[in-house]
Amino acid sequence: MKGIDLLRITIAFGLLLVLHYTLRPLLAWRSSPDFLVIALLLVSIRVRPGSAAVVGFITGLIADSISIDGLGAGALAMSVVAFGASWLKAVFFADNLPLIAFFIFLGKWALDIMYHAASGNLGGGELAMQLLVWSPLAAAVTALFGLIVLALLRPILRTSPA
C-alpha cells in the first residue's frame, strides 16, 4: 500500500471512529449502525490478513475498554472478522454495492455472534433473541449505513494508480 493510500484509509478510519462515538449516541436506536465494523472492513480489504487481525484486535480492545464487562471479547471477534474479511477480499473485491452490503451484513452479524459467545453476558432466550433478531437488524442497519458511507467517502477511498 502506498503512503497516500495509507493516509486516505487512515482518514476514513478516523472519520468512522468519530462517527461511531458521536452519531451513534445521538441516534440511540435499539439497533444502531456499527461504524467500527464498517471501518474495520474498509481497512481489512486493503491490507494483508495479519495486519487486518492486528487492526481488529486494537479496535476491539478500544471498544471493550468502554464496556463494563467482556474485555477481550470484542478484540477476539474483531480480529477474526478482520482476518476473514481480508482473506476473502478477493471474493468481495468487486465494486458491487449489494455484494458489499451483504459483506458488511455478514461481518457485523458474525462479530455479534462471536462477541456474545465470548463475553457470555447473555444467556438462554435473551441470547437467542439478541442473535436472531436484534443482531440481524443491527447488521442490516450497519450495511445500509455502510453503503451510504462508501458513497460519501468514495473520493477518499479511491486507490491511486500503480
Add this chain to the structure above:
Amino acid sequence: MASRVSGRRDTLLLSACVALSIVTLVLPQTVRDPIAAAMRRSVVAPLLSLQYNAELTRRAWEARERTRAERDSVVLAAMTAPELERENGRLRRMLGLGRRLRWGFVPAEALFSRSPGEEYTVVLSAGSRAGVRPFSPVVAPEGLVGMVKMVDPTMSIAIVWPHPDFRVSAQSADGSAFGIVAAHLGDEPDRYLLEMRGVPLRTSLTPGTLIVSSGLGGVYPRGIPIGVVQRELRTSEVWANTYLLRPAVLPADVSTVMILHPQRAGAGVNGVWELANPDSLAADSTRRADSVARARADTARPRPARPAAARVDTVRPRAPAPARADTGRRDTVRRQAPVRRDTAPARRDTAPVRRDTARRDTVARDTAAPVVPVTPAPPAPRPDTVRRDTTPPSP
C-alpha cells in the same frame, strides 16, 4: 516462497491476536479493570469525551422536545380555560336560578337544531316523565328563552324567541307600558332582535328600559326578563308604537335551561329575577346566582345558637304543594303545625309582623289562584291555638 512466508506470518499474527484476546478474557477482574481504566484515561479518552458530549446533546434535544411539548400543552390548556370558565359561570348561574326558583322546574340540556327551517327550535333533554307539558316556559338565568311546543316522554321540543311564532305579553319593568313581544323578522343581524308591538302612544319607552313578561295570557309568569329597549321602530301603525328590543338571552349562549312546571308558572316568579336596574341585569344575575359564593358565605357566617323553642318559623313548607280542593287554604300548614304556646311570644319578639299580613304578601293574587276555588272554613276554636288578643276577657 514469499507468499508462503507472508501467509505464515498472517497466521501467526492472527494466532497472537486470538491468544492475547483469550488471555485478556480469562484475566481476573482485578487485573482487567485497571487495564480498561488505563485505556479509558489515555487512548480512549478523546473518544469517551466525544461519546459523552453526544449523549449530552441528545439529552438536551430530548429535554427541549419535552419542554416544547409541555409548553404546547400549557398553551392548549390556556386556550380552553376561558371557555371552561364561561361554562362554569353559566352552570353556577343555573344553580343560582334553581335556588331562587326552589321548586317546580326541570333542568334540561338544550340542543340547537342546525337543519334549515329548524334554526329557532331547540331539543330539550327532559320530557313528560319529568313533568314537562306543552306551553311550559323555558327560562335561563338571564331571562326568557322560549316555550315548549312538543313533548315526548324523554325529550321535548321548544321554540326560542327568534321563532316567528313566538309571542309573549310584555310590560316595562315599572308597569307603565304594555305590549306584545315577538321576533323581529328583519334581515341579518337584526334578525336576532325582538320587537315590542302595540305599545300605546301615550306611553313612551326610553332606550335601556327593561321589558319583562306581564303574566297575561297564562303561559309565562310575570316578571321574566325579555329584553331591553334599544330604539323605537317606524311602522305604519298609527295608534301604537313599536320598539326594538335587545334580547336578554342570546341563543348561542343557551346550553342549559330550566323548564317551569305549569304549577310553578302559575305560582309566579316574583323575586327570582332582579328587575330594578336593567343595565346591571347581567351582572346582578351573575352575583345573585353565584350559588357557590353564597354557599361559602353561608357556611362561613357564624350562626347564633337558637333555642329549640324559637324554631317556629321553620315549620313553613319547603315548597308550596299544588293546589288541592280539600287543602287549598294557605294557612293550613301553619295552623296544623305543633307550635307550643310558650314559644309563640319568642317568635313575635324576633319578627314583629302580623301573621295574616305576612301570608298575604308572599303570594301574588293574580298568579296563585287555586285551580278549584275553595271557601275557607271557619277555624274551630281550639284552646291551645287561640290568639291572646282575640280571647274574650274572663268575667
